Amino acid sequence: MIKYAAQRLLLALVTLLIITLICFVLIRMLPRAPLPPGDPHTAIIEAKREAMGYNKPYLVQFGIFVKNVVTEWDWGISDNTYKYGKDVAQLFAEKLPATMVVNLYSILLSIPIGIALGIWAALKKNKMTDHLISTLTMVVISVPSFIYAFLIQYFLSYKLDWFPFLMEGGDLFSWKVFWSMIPAVLSLSFGVIAGFTRGTRAELTEVLTSEFMLLARTKGLTKFQATVRHALKNCAVVIVPSIFGEFIGIMSGSLIIENIFAIPGVGSLYLDSINHRNYPIFTMMTVFYTAIGLVASVIVDISYGFIDPRIRMGSKK
């Protein structure tokens, strides 16, 4: 197992380097936004680009970038119109907490509700409750989250005046900010709840019809006991990795929801860095997300072995 994990981590590192190189070069190959003819700032911008090393060969630039990151943890400074002069790593660190908090609340709300609804639907398979839950799940999954966002904003903030239109600024853990982020949390949660409900129901429905469940019942366990003690454990092989997946999503946030509720998170930072062709911010965020994606996939794979001891990763037998 350790050897397998080491191999996966090494492979992930190589993958990270390759993806970083590709993104690094590709964004620099994009044509620059032209200045209006006769713009007197052209010479200054050119001189600044020269000083920043953007006229060097791409691979040389990449080498300098990797060296600065590895030796000084220096991800660069934003050097164009977008966030000019800001330390990129600091900028990212400032934005990440808001994204994480909102998404964390969403996950914490979604997991119990989603799994509970899934169990309920599975236990009531092919009955009215199951049909109702399954239909609602499909509807919710089919509708994009920004639709809920606008509906929630319209009814809860505009019509009922229960919540502010936007997430408040300030301490993320204050009551006022918590209250203001509820519409955003709800908007994010609908889809996640539906996802967990559908996954849990599908897996549990299959497990409940297994022979070992019949055996459990014949041993005298009640349906509840059999479900909790045996069926749910078997479902975990599928559900737990999906929870990991959702946690990874916490990091990347939701661009659209962040935009609607003016959450000062990383979603808009990433998109704006692309729109403004801001090399340092884009590169740093790409590396970060690639890294956590790769690490997450390794963790998920390894987690199978812990959840179900029958699964042995990397074993030849």
Added chain:
Amino acid sequence: MSKKLISLLLVLVMLVGVFASCRKPDDGDDEGNEGTDTPTCSHTYTNGCDTTCNKCNAVREVAPCADENGDDLCDICGTNLACEHEWESVCDTTCDKCGSTREVPHEYDNDCDTTCNLCNAERTVGEHKDGAEGVYDAVCDVCGATIEIPDILSPEANAYTYNDAVVTLASNWNPHTYQVADDSYPISYITTGLYGFFFNESFDGYVIKPEMAAADPVDVTEAIKASHPNFNIPESETSGYAYKIALNPNAKWATGETITADDYIYSMQQLLNPEYLNYRATEYYAQNFSIAGAEEYANQGQTLFLENALNAGYEVADLVKDTNGNYTTPDGAPVYIAVDRPLEDWLGGNSLADYVGAYGAGYFNMSKWDSLYALVDDEGLVVLNDSTLDMLVTTISTEAWGEDASNAPSYFYYSKTYGDFDWDNVGIFKSGEFEITLVLAKSLAGFDLFYNLTGNWLVYEDYYEAGKHTDANGVYFNDYNTTLELTNSYGPYKMTQFQSDKFMVFERNENWFGYTDGKHTYVHPEDGETYDMYQTSRIYCQVVPERITRKLMFLKGRLMGFGLGSEDFEEYRNSDRTYVSPSETVFFLILNGHKDMIAEREKAENFDQTKNDLETMTLLSFRKAMAVTFDKEAMCTAVSPADSGGYGLFGEAYIYDPVNGLRYRDTVQAKKALCEFYSVDVEGDFEGDLDAAVESITGYDPETAKELFGQAYTEAIEAGYITDTDNNGKSDQTIEIVYAISTDSNFMTKLLDYMNEKLSEVTSGTPFENKIKFVKSAPLNTEWSNKLKGGEVDTVLGGWTGSALNPYSCTDLYTNPSYQYDAKWFNAATITKTLTIDGEEVTLNLKQWSDALNGATVTVTVGEGDAAVEKSYNFGDGKADVEVRLEILAMIEVAILGTYDYIPMLQEGSMALLSHQVYYVIEEYNSVMGRGGMTYMRYNYDDAEWAAFVASQGGTLRY
């Protein structure tokens, strides 16, 4: 293994414990720990009996109190020796029994703690502090307590909060480096220019008054020319080059320090520092406001490659050859051909190599291209000599590309190397504690001088120095005015809260001179009362990215304004809270007249000439018919309600006299020009009433359009453009006018549907019934203008945004091939016009009229043979009478409109709702003053009244 590890850890823990227990109380530091003697402290004690140092708490041994005179009081310290003191608490300093005093300091956890740990006594402390090292996390940097951010919307009586919303919040409002309009948002609040615009007394124009300056600039050109020859003021010039500016001695930073001449000098030094490459440095040398030596100082040590067309504009004849036969500028700088380097001006940011690569032999003569390209250096340039010039001229001189040898200089680049330059030679210096002297490289006076001094370059030295840093490459950056901590104000407001990408708050800067100088008041034009400017006490600007959210918040009374989108026009356009603001742009229907390209397109294999035609479009009668086909006001209503009908070459916003704020469209010359173009008989139909005649112009005349389409049909048949094989009196061919779209959108669909519907109506009953239609091109992105200029597409609704304060400069857009959309089929140099100026008949071509109007001296030969004489004309600003200039401008307007290459359609505008909480002092929009902005904004309700008003309306407002 694990047992060994645990054992090892236990041993380590024990060793650490033993070591710790063996340490002496005094570890030798200077922290003044209790029970230690600190050698570096110069101990002080309250009296001779005091055993504890007041500075470091060091304890000393002294003789016990002694009472030799028998009064029960210590002879040294006065303590009552007979008393068994009683203290109310460990911190009590006065004995309850004898009144003796002692010194006992309270103990607090930190600077924010208000309660003594020993006696629970309360104390008053300052506010929590946040923002150390620029990190604002709403957590106190001292005690870690959560800082509650005040609820901005909590209504207060006598508070006037302006609630604003932006899509993108400013992140860099450093006056030396900001680049985009979003970043300039705070600047208007936290800074003040040397001079400022204000409404005049009647509120129908504006005046310019000193703000950070104490008086108008004093021209000292003669004196400076004599005393400072290093500034190279031309000997012949006697004014407009040097000014003394007295500074306002009452101007202060928000932190209280007085602003002196030193601040201005320091700030300019930083702005122009060549190592900093500040984006805004060019504002002070690259345009008409040019401080002497600023360019040389800011660029010293650099070699810049300058685009010939954008800078000196050398012709080949202007250049000289060096010993190698290579061309140089008269200054000796090498000249190059930009073969593989973008040409911003001539090729719109593309390079010649891009075009040759894309179009090849179809457009260029390729016979010498490879030879030329082989000489390209790392910069994408080729050294200019006779050989390379010949290669260039050969390549571009084709009919398809439409250029010849005369265009070659547009591809030239020249280098300029800046040597060391001393600050003393930069034309700004301190001439008094509150006085600076500006020396300019180019003369500037009057309105233009004031206008350029309405901004400011001041920075606060302490914060500016603190904000300096470099990246890994050693490139300089500055965090000044990017965080709350490093922001200082000298304007009417100061920034008091800021969260990146979330919100910023400004409150009145009580140190601003304008609140107390008695000059920032005005008499309301309607009620006659005198009011202070800047009634707004707080500005809360938050990020609201989504338009629909902004609308809902506005209807809840939480925003002060809401910009209407097309979907809102129907509902709100008639609201009395809706304000329309015109902009400079007039949108024209630009019609293709490139006959060669049209002929080429018709020859294409996929073009069926029996069913389609393009050439008819080039007939003047056809173009005239198109010009009167569309009811422009109705078109605005249907397609873009914020706009209004466009009728002339210049819109409503252009001001020809900036000093007095007079609009070009209000002049007699401009009105006559419109009447002439639209063939309105002022004398016959309106008894000489010019205003009534102009009012009658709609640009829409379906009957005339039908006649003109009939005439166009006849001419097209005669010219063989179209046929009528079945002799039914109708064209066999359909004229499909290809509309250039950059990207497709609902607006485009709506626009073309509307125009096709109107065309169908107007052509009904004519030979072109259902035979003319607009069709969309493929999405062309940024290429749409090149395609239009090349005649590859036929029309677009496009226009220019010129300088609102200089309509004269706009004539260049229609007569200079570098800018013209119709340069390939209209040459302004071939159209001559005669005007009588000061009794003399002056005949020039349109290009010459335009150049002369914009300050160039145009020389022409008048007469023939022996009678021929050369005459020079210059009708630039200050060179000709304003009335003359207006007459020339109006003449050019009529001439350009008469080409029917540009058919005026829409005058661009924007429409916005204004909250009931506020009102504008003046309803009419002024191109310079707008409606007064924050300076003149008045409130119907303070914040508390407003909250009550919104509640009384059920929480949702109607507009």
